[in-house]
Amino acid sequence: MNLHRLDLVSLSLFNLVVRTGSISKGAELALLAVGAASKRISDLEAAVGVELLERHSRGVTLTPAGQALHRHVLRILADVDQLSADLSDHAAGIVGLVRLWANTSAVTQFLPADLAGFIAAHPGIRIELHEQDSTDVVLALLDGRAELGIFAERTPAHGLQTLLYRRDRLALVVPQGHPLAMQERIAFADATEHEFVSLTPGTSLARRLADESRALGRSLRLRIHVRSFDAMCQMVAAGLGIAVLPERAIEPHLKSMGLVRIALTDAWVERDLLIGMRDRQALPRPARLLLEHLVAPSAAG
The missing domain is CATH 1.10.10.10 (Winged helix-like DNA-binding domain superfamily/Winged helix DNA-binding domain)
Structure with missing residues (x-):
């Protein structure tokens, strides 16, 4: 043979x-x-x-x-x-692929502009972006399905190296005509008597609200779970509850859906979004270039 x-x-x-x-x-x-x-x-x-x-x-x-x-x-x-x-x-000039996983907060608020800038500077690098919950992002990094991942602080990330990607701020959103709609600022505790719309329980945002409710000795009154910020805003606009969302995620829907954004006075509404990797020094060159772009001061501006 x-x-x-x-x-x-x-x-x-x-x-x-x-x-x-x-x-x-x-x-x-x-x-x-x-x-x-x-x-x-x-x-x-x-x-x-x-x-x-x-x-x-x-x-x-x-x-x-x-x-x-x-x-x-x-x-x-x-x-x-x-x-x-x-x-x-x-x-064709495509000289690399970067597998990037990111949570909804990063995908909705920051990544579109950041990735557009990177691709303009590095047209030969292709980015494969997956939107997932923060916990799933960490798991993808640990088992090698992603080179880079963006997730919320408080997400267990043992074994990963992390850098600050962006900071965002959470706010309360209610429909026009809601009893809270005339408030400019409010403590989360004063909103918990109302029914809420939330992301699914495994997400970092849902876990944060559950943790803060328990810290107040209260149980959050959840009427419905959905899987995206847009869906949350639609449910709020329909009068099915109020919600806590990143300020920049609410902004595009305020006028079109008749929503009211109310500042939350609690310290925990300031959040860090982290970018993680298993070993920065071992990243392939395309992933290192993307990492440097995402954490650069110009990207965070």
């Missing part, structure tokens, strides 16, 4: 023959003469030292050895396709 004699043309032809059940149809798809295709199949069988196809009047079927080879051929051809895609990226 001499597997070094295998070539991609013959393997691709073999796959086409299997798919069509016919050497002649496979040859047609491969743009080969039937005689040349038949010779390649015979040479392939000689190289592996066993018959791969059972030939009959209606075409061909795989032998057990042919089935085994075909499974490997599919993987080989898939790897070649991926190699081709990767090399095409490099030929």
Whole structure:
């Protein structure tokens, strides 16, 4: 058996023959003469030292050895396709990929402008952005699914290195006509008698509200959980509750949805968003460049 004699043309032809059940149809798809295709199949069988196809009047079927080879051929051809895609990226000037995971606060408030600036400066680097809860962002960093991740402070991040990315501020949002709507500033404790709309329980924002409610010796009156800031604002506008959200996430919806933003006086409404990684020194160069851009003073301005 001499597997070094295998070539991609013959393997691709073999796959086409299997798919069509016919050497002649496979040859047609491969743009080969039937005689040349038949010779390649015979040479392939000689190289592996066993018959791969059972030939009959209606075409061909795989032998057990042919089935085994075909499974490997599919993987080989898939790897070649991926190699081709990767090399095409490099030929087009795409010289790197950064996998960035970030929580909703970062994606909604800061990343669009920051990433646009980075891509303008580094058009050869592609960014694969995933929006996830802070806890999931940390897990993705720890198990290698992401090079960089942005998550809220208070999220357990043992084993990660972190830097400050941005600071944001939480505010209360209520619908026009709500009993609190005339207030300019309010303590969170004075709002807890009302029903709330919240993100799902696993998110950093939902956990923070639950922690602060417990610290007050109260249980937050939650009417509904949703999965995005936009959905929270829509629920508030519909009169289903009030909500605590980052100020910049509320801003676009104030006029269009008839919402009122009220400043919260509690110290904990000032939050840090952190950018984390497993080992800053071991980051690939594209990820290091993105990290430097995201923590630069110009990005935070």
